[in-house]
Amino acid sequence: MLLSFPSRVRAADPVEKIVAVVNDEAISEDDLKGRLKLAMLAGNYPDTPEVREKLEPQVLHALIDDQLRVQEAKRLKLTVDKEEVDNEIKLTAEQNHQSYDQLKESLVKEGVPFSVFEKEMMAQTAWRKVVQKEIRRRIEVTDAEIDSAYSKLMSSIAKPQYVVAEIFLPVDSPTDDLRVKDFAAQLETQLEHGANFAKLAQQFSQAAGAAEGGDMGQVQDGELPDELNQALVKMQAGQISAPIRTQAGYHILLLRAKGDALAGDPREAEVHLKNVLIPFNHQPSKEEVQQMLVDAQKVRASLPNCAAVDEKGRRDGLGGDIGGPNQMTKIGALPQGIAALVASLQVNQMSQPIPTNDGIMMFMVCARKDPPKHQPPTRDQVANQLYMERLDMQQQRYLSDLRSSGFVDVRV
DSSP: OEEOOOSOOBOSOTTSOEEEEETTEEEEHHHHHHHHHHHHHHHTOOOOHHHHHHHHHHHHHHHHHHHHHHHHHHHTTOOOOHHHHHHHHHHHHHHTTOOHHHHHHHHHHTTOOHHHHHHHHHHHHHHHHHIIIIIGGGOOOOHHHHHHHHHHHHHTTTSEEEEEEEEEEEOOSGGGHHHHHHHHHHHHHHHHTTOOHHHHHHHHOOSTTGGGTTEEEEEETTSSOHHHHHHHHHOOTTOBOOOEEOSSEEEEEEEEEEEETTSOOGGGOEEEEEEEEEEOSSOOOHHHHHHHHHHHHHHHHTOOSHHHHHHHHHHHSOEEESSSTTOOEEGGGSOHHHHHHHTTOOTTEEOOOEEOSSEEEEEEEEEEEOOOOOOOOOHHHHHHHHHHHHHHHHHHHHHHHHHHHSEEEEOO
8 A cells, every 4th residue: 555645635623633544525624523432333342442442454455445446436427315225224133133224223322423334335435336336247267167166076976065154364565464353352352252253244344245244144065165175174163263364464264153064054944942050159169160061961861852951940940941932043133142152952952061151051952943054056156157257356456456556645
């Protein structure tokens, strides 16, 4: 990225402090503060000076990229109207089980100006139009490439499949490596403390699926680059990887589920769950929690089936149905931690005990309905997968070229 002071700067307010200039447009301190607040909210970060200092470089980097995206759309004479932005916001709200108005109200309540979120959605919409006009037409997948990929896929059909989401942070130059590596480590820490993966992906990931919470869909063993595939092989469902360095940058993977390639989407499996709670009578120390986990294993061994869990519930009120008697719930609709814990359980099988805010909890599957098996992938599906992989790569290159050719003056 060339650092230069452009001859023409446009700022919304002459008294506002400018933190960066992208070509001929300014990013104000208020822009940065608002987007920083949004990022902290998405990642469940505490609002402290230390956190702000750590997040600020990456958030400013994201704002600069958004400015480049919008400028490229303008250069191509592509327009984004308010209705398109509103539709994008409605879609995001639905993904978070909210209405448009509820999302707006929750952001304002948290101190995030709604205009900050609107600008982010506008940049996403503008970039989608750039991709449609300029990038998609450049991508070509030959019949020979499709045949080769299809043959390779069918020869490995018995291999495991993974349902994966990712956060991708590009490294555009060697001087950026340490900054991006440190930020990836910060994201990993937040995810370990319960931050929402999809929200962080929407805020920070530069992969094609960022707007959808980082979802990559289903991939087969060997389909991703070696560094990513080797990590997936070792991961368990529900686990989040440490940052993985590839040639393009750093990746953080979330393994939502794994299984047979034709077994169907594991998130679509339905279960009827019962739970057992061993409550905390006070705030326990780490040593006390460890002892309670040992004691919970004894309780676990004494409950061989769902009838035994019901009996325990009648005795002490600490066991019973989740969601009501005989209610089936999709594993994909369960909280991430519970879904990972029960995904592979069979009927009358109790999960391992886990500590929660209220006590030690265990779950038992009392009924299970697995999704129908998939048909083997078609040649058209393989072709589409190849196309999407190349589209993702070309988007990253296009944006990298915009960064390299742009004039950016960072003032903080």
